[in-house]
Amino acid sequence: MHLDTLTANSGEWLRGTGPDSDVVVSSRIRLARNLSQFPFPVRAEDATKAEVFSLLSGTLGELDASPTLHPFDLGELEEIDAQLLVERQLISRELADGDGPRGVAVSRDETVSVMMNEEDHLRIQVLASGFDVKGAWAKADAIDDAIEAQLPYAFDEQFGFLTACPTNCGTGLRVSVMLHLPALVLTKEIQKVFQALQKIRLAVRGLYGEGSQAMGDFYQISNQVTLGLSETELVEKVAEVVPNIISYERRVRKALVRQDRRSLHDQIARAHGVLKSAQTISSDETMGLLSSLRLGVNLGLIDELDPATVNEMFIHTQPAHLQKLKGQELSSPQRNVARAGYLRDKLANAELDTDQ
Missing domain, CATH: 1.20.120 (Four Helix Bundle (Hemerythrin (Met), subunit A))
Known part of the structure; x- marks a missing residue:
């Protein structure tokens, strides 16, 4: 797999044929994981990071799970190639701008990417076209299980999966949905949506996630809490809320036309x-x-x-x-x-x- 081939298409998750794709561009599941035998990346020397990267790259390249993942060394990529991966939502800006041994493993259809040595040893990400958080979760869960069968995770009975940032402890799960909400923005109803989401502890971010600006009326809705609820409960929570936003946007669109x-x-x-x-x-x-x-x-x-x-x-x-x-x-x-x-x-x- 060569990165130049990515510019020939827009990725499976952007095909625009998933459920409710008139409003929902994509659904994303992200799992933060660390290996039990190594210090977290923020505390690790480059030699340790190199060992982790080598171990993970080898494991992911031979993973007994679908789809096949192709590892890339960020240290060997040109800056423009790293930016290309950011623009395609396959890696974070933090990974692209980082230093030391780090990389990503990507599926050919771009629905799966696994970041290595970002804030955590592993960031497993699955993208799906349209509103399909449950399908994306099932896929991410299977990949997570396949990796854990090969490599022991850092886990605590009380705090769950241990992560570099305390806000990710517990499940280490982020459930995100990218919505296109032009009618709510045009009518200034979008603030009502933001206020309602804050009350139920769901975060609103821009096109490229945390710290990014909203562009083109695109917004990412995701859970803030990862501890105290199971993965299934977190997925269900987002799955229950997003249809209300979809319905709201559609009603306002119809009203504008009428x-x-x-x-x-x-x-x-x-x-x-x-x-x-x-x-x-x-x-x-x-x-x-x-x-x-x-x-x-x-x-x-x-x-x-x-x-x-x-x-x-x-x-x-x-x-x-x-x-x-x-x-x-x-x-x-x-x-x-x-x-x-x-x-x-x-x-x-x-x-x-x-x-x-």
Whole structure:
């Protein structure tokens, strides 16, 4: 598996065909684990980290579980390749920006990635298209069991799985759902959602998780508590809450169409027009316009595009993807020009496909 092949597609989890994919882009399960015989990465010397990385890479490469995982050494990757993995949600910024022996093992379809020597020895992640936290959990649980059968985890009867950050102790589980909520943002109803989620101890984060800004009206909803509840209970909690947000977003979308269809259609058409004709465009502006475009596609106001194509444009217009597609390092102004060119070509080809 070569990282350059990633730019040829947008990953299985972005195919736009999962349950409730008009609102939910993806579901994610992440498990934090540490090996019992080694100090945590934050306290480990590079020699120890190298030993852990070698042990984990070998184990993951021969894991008796599906799918097959392909290890990558972050120390050997170019900075742009590490950024590419961040943009595709396969590794965290912390792992990309870290130092010392560390890496990731990735499945070819990009639904599974296992980070090594980030904050913990292991961060097992499973991504699924649409709203499928239970399916993602079943897959992550099977991979977790397969690893534990080979390597002993740091575990305490009282505190559960031991992690570098106390907030991850217990199950070490984060259940996340990435939602596209343009109607709630447009009507300023989104604050009501934030307040309700805070009351039940669910966190709201941006596109790239903790510490990131919300872009393109994308928000990640995840559990804050990992101790005191079982994995199944945590998955069920998120699974019960998210349908209410999905329903809320859909109701507001319908109300917008019913109350002022012409104005909404005009906003979406203008976004479409800018994306088809811009000669230079920033990443932030692109995300906002693509958000409107995605809303228009899901409301049936734009016929020549499908959700998967719009999702692909969200990913391929990010800085590392643009530079990989161009095959060269680009300054910020150069990326703005390349981004506009990519969007013009993509949308023109979509219109040609529709006409044929």
